[in-house]
Amino acid sequence: MKNILNPKKVDEFRKLIEKSSRIVITCHMRPDGDAIGSSLGLCGVLRALGKEASVVVPDRAPRSLSFLPGIKEIAVYTQHDPYCARLISDADLIIMCDFNSHYRQGELAPLVEYADCKRILIDHHQEPDVKCDLSFSFSEMSSTCELVFRIIAACGWYQFVDYASSMALLTGLITDTQNFTVNCNDPEIYEIMMRLLEKGADKNRIVDEAIKASSLSALKLSSFAILERLEVLREHRCAVITLSKKDLDEFDYEKGDTEGLVNVPLRIRGIVSSIFLREDPDCIKVSCRSKFDYPVSQICKDLFNGGGHLMAAGGEFKGTLEECRQILLEHIGDYDRYLPQKLDKLEIK
Numbered sequence: 001m002k003n004i005l006n007p008k009k010v011d012e013f014r015k016l017i018e019k020s021s022r023i024v025i026t027c028h029m030r031p032d033g034d035a036i037g038s039s040l041g042l043c044g045v046l047r048a049l050g051k052e053a054s055v056v057v058p059d060r061a062p063r064s065l066s067f068l069p070g071i072k073e074i075a076v077y078t079q080h081d082p083y084c085a086r087l088i089s090d091a092d093l094i095i096m097c098d099f100n101s102h103y104r105q106g107e108l109a110p111l112v113e114y115a116d117c118k119r120i121l122i123d124h125h126q127e128p129d130v131k132c133d134l135s136f137s138f139s140e141m142s143s144t145c146e147l148v149f150r151i152i153a154a155c156g157w158y159q160f161v162d163y164a165s166s167m168a169l170l171t172g173l174i175t176d177t178q179n180f181t182v183n184c185n186d187p188e189i190y191e192i193m194m195r196l197l198e199k200g201a202d203k204n205r206i207v208d209e210a211i212k213a214s215s216l217s218a219l220k221l222s223s224f225a226i227l228e229r230l231e232v233l234r235e236h237r238c239a240v241i242t243l244s245k246k247d248l249d250e251f252d253y254e255k256g257d258t259e260g261l262v263n264v265p266l267r268i269r270g271i272v273s274s275i276f277l278r279e280d281p282d283c284i285k286v287s288c289r290s291k292f293d294y295p296v297s298q299i300c301k302d303l304f305n306g307g308g309h310l311m312a313a314g315g316e317f318k319g320t321l322e323e324c325r326q327i328l329l330e331h332i333g334d335y336d337r338y339l340p341q342k343l344d345k346l347e348i349k
Ligand code: 5GP
Pocket: 032, 101, 104, 262, 286, 287, 288, 305, 306, 307, 308, 309, 312, 313, 314, 315, 316
């Protein structure tokens, strides 16, 4: 494997781990496969090294990740805040996985940001803005799980990757690349997958559980969204899905039920971006995907207090669903200059 990590930083990482006995690993709110996978995978390796390691997350993981070994041991701040706060205040090292800005931890953010111990960032988002003593930030990587694997390998700790950690790390690799269909041109990610399969990771199970499985109501909600709540902004080559609280209630929406929905409209030939607006209890959650380097991260940053990756980004809007939609309609044209010169015919008949 190419040695893309700075050896001095790897050395520093190893020393920080060696010096610490109580380590907390944490990730962003509304955690996805990569956030949970990188945290659990790293936690397993640190425990194998004899450390007292725990994963603390801002809110619970979606149902689609409940198959992961160790998921039940994760401390969830919205469910057990004093316990989580104690783990953090007792820690002598915090490792922050898969986020680039403190606010992405929601109410857990101040506890981590002002913790009185050393902090390490491991992330693959653009423009990191996190207080830490050591950072591994590579926006070109497919996933934080890929980066965690590379760090573990560089430290010489591959031997400490067990079945549970291999499942966790392969999950992030699979979910962030949508089962190796985006951000998957680097041949080395297949070598990493091979190394994880050698440790027992069950790729079939991960794809079944984390990508494909759905409840009947979630499947119906997705179909309803495409059939009734999808609009195409022709001149901007943009597809927009809006789901109100009422829509969600009608289909007994549970967290995670709309995972992957935003990818669907990108299948329409000629569509360049897909934007999904969902009315959550505390905000309008914005989720975007695109093709051809059309910068949805910029749209999320400019309009929705968010960011992410160039072609997979998200944000939050405080206001009504309709206000959010109007802001999008008003400004989407500002980004037409990023549309590719030559476009497929729009196939929306
Ligand atoms: P998703 O659409 O799956 O929620 O998120 C896609 C990408 O955008 C992920 O890399 C995620 O970390 C990032 N993202 C999602 N929501 C937010 C947000 O509210 N703020 C920022 N900065 N990034 C987000």
